[in-house]
Ligand SMILES: CC[C@@H](C(=O)O)C(=O)SCCNC(=O)CCNC(=O)[C@H](O)C(C)(C)COP(=O)(O)OP(=O)(O)OC[C@H]1O[C@@H](n2cnc3c(N)ncnc32)[C@H](O)[C@@H]1OP(=O)(O)O
């Protein structure tokens with residue numbers, strides 16, 4: 001399993017991006033709207049993972065609620081899995097508490113699910129499956145080949 005991304009909530013993408021731009025990180029592609037989550041995303045490449053800045057695009061977005069309660073900052077960590085449905089099944093057997101066991105669309109054509117922050121011991125955890133053959137699925141977009149890191153073909 002690999003760290004897919006670290007997500008940070010911000011009320012404004014340019015403002016939220018300023019530290020990462022100053023650090024010299026480069027964005028991975030253009031900003032993307034993920035309508036089902038009510039967010040606009042700007043992703044920065046860090047080695048073979050990403051920092052994803054999340055800005056709410058509507059009042060009922062989970063990010064709008066988070067910003068209201070906690071303010072800008074770390075929102076979740078996301079882990080890349082090869083077979084999401086099998087991983088959900090496995091974790092169900094471990095007693096994991098999902099927000100929903102039905103995967104939804106994430107950024108860059110991914111399928112994602114979230115685990116409850118109580119189960120995550122105070123941290124919201126996301127599982128991400130990249131589409132087969134998609135450049136991001138083999139870290140191509142991050143500049144590295146995950147098959148070399150995973151030791152297994154996707
Ligand atoms: C860009 C698309 C996609 C991707 O491709 O990567 C994304 O990442 S989308 C990201 C945004 N979407 C989501 O976060 C979806 C899942 N989240 C949710 O459904 C909700 O945010 C939530 C986790 C259920 C929380 O909703 P909320 O209304 O705040 O519920 P509660 O008030 O009942 O909170 C329960 C409990 O959890 C604490 N909490 C909430 N959010 C977080 C968080 N991000 N990290 C840690 N803890 C969190 C909250 O404070 C409550 O704690 P207590 O007060 O102690 O009960």
Ligand SMILES: [Co+2]
Pocket residue numbers: 005007052076078126
């Ligand atoms: Co995410």
